[in-house]
Amino acid sequence: MTRRPEKQPAVLDAEQDPVTTPQPCKADGADPTQTHLARELTHDRPLICCAFDPTGRFVFAGSEDLTVRRWDLLAQEPPAIPFVAHESWVFDLAFTPDGCTLLSAGGDGCLIWWSAATEGEPTPTRKIEAHAGWVRGVTVSLDGTLAASCGNDRRVKIWSIDDGLLLHDLQGAHDKPVYAVGFHPDGESLVSADLEGRIVVWEVSSGLMQHRLDASSLYSYNGGQQVDYGGVRDLAFSPSGDRLACAGLLNATNPLGAVNDPAVVFFDWLRGEQIALLKAQGGLKGVAWGIRCHPDGFLVVAVGGSGGGHLLFYRPDQPDEEFHRFSLPNTARSLDLHPDGLHLATAHHDGKLRLSRMQPQSQPAAS
Structure with a gap:
């Protein structure tokens, strides 16, 4: 889960004249009801994850060809620059707040540090065998000093960004693979969430478990197919840190056939209580793979599955329908949400990285 710094991002839209230096943008005027497809960036293999860098100049995606791909959004027809070092699929990406360092998490059990804006051939600056099996998630603290990772080995680890040293190895709290991890905006707490919908809150400084939250409604076990299914597929804090949103699925009547409903469990962070269960309307089938809390207070959810691809928009105080x-x-x-607050990136099974814009098509880009 990528955190955003207090700095000015680059102008994004390809239909504008290209610029050579980042220009300031602002989130004024974001209107989800005017969302439209603004740009498609192409790769030749299915994409798994995506993230904007904190400056807003680049967008990255992890691919099934074992690479990370980078596109320069200031170029009219940017090539998909390959970052090659993983020996398995890349599942998650995170950045330091200055945008200089990218961390990638792979199915090879490795965390890799990269220079995000390198002009030459990208090469790792550090590679760590972080977990036994898939590394499912990686995140960076807002102050840029710590990274946290999680994986199929049911462990959560906290690392020093500067030297890659392991600071805490958090074990014993999860009985199933851990899918998502995120630092609270105050920097004092870390949350990890697993296949069963178990959410654990850790104290960052000590590595001690503080308490748990329950998103088990996102989990099911199918005895006939003998499948554990669901879990927290992504999580996001509101900018103020008073809310936590966890994305996943409900009603997995046929897990192997991908018959399930996308859903989001929404928590009051201070009370540690669920305050809403957000569902898709009209029988939409799929998984809520990604979620972001917009600074204007609404939620954006990316859904993919047998019902196709969709962006769903919710107001947390009106949880009955998008x-x-x-x-x-x-x-x-x-x-992922661009730092300008106007654009969304979605990674797709057809190899496209799609950028959608939350403004009328006739309206000039914010600048």
Whole structure:
């Protein structure tokens, strides 16, 4: 889960004249009901995850060809620059707040440090065998000093960004693979969430478990197929840190057939209580793979599955149904919000990285 720094991002839209230096943008005017597809960036293999860098100049995606791909959003037709070092699929990406360092998490059990904006051939600056089996998630603290990772080995680890030293190895709290991890905006707590919907809150300084939250509604076990299914697929804090949103699925009547409903469990962080269960309307089938809390207070959810790809928009105080839905051309597998607050990136099974804009098509880009 990528955190955003207090700095000015680059102008994004390809239809504008290209610029050579980042220009300031602002989130004023974000209107989810006007969301439209602004740009498609192409790769030749399915994409798994995506993330904007904190400056807003680049967008990255992890691919099934074992690479990370980078596109320069200031170019009219940017090539998909390959970052090659993983020996398995890349499942998650995170950045230091200055945008200089990218961390990638792979199915090879490795965390890799990269220079995010390198001009030459990208090469790792550090590679760590972080977990036994898949590394499912990676995140960076807002102050840029710590990284946290989680994986199929049911462990959560906290690392020093500067030297890659392991500071805490958090074990024993999860009985199933850990899918998502995120630092609270105050920097004092870390949350990890697993296949069973178990959410553990850790004290960062000591590595001690503080308490648990329950998102088990996102988990099911199918005895006939003998499948554990569901879990927290992504999580996001509100900018103030008073809310936590966890994305996943409900009603997995046929897990192997991907018959399930996307859903989001929404928590009051201070009380440690669930305050809403957000569902898709109209029988939409799929998984809520990605979620972001917009600074204007609404939630954006990326859905992918047998019902196709969609962006769902919710107001947490009106949880009964999404207030807007935008359909995408192909199954969405990941989501990120650009620092300008106007653009969304979605990674797709057809190899496209799609950028959607939350403003009328006739309205000039914010600058």
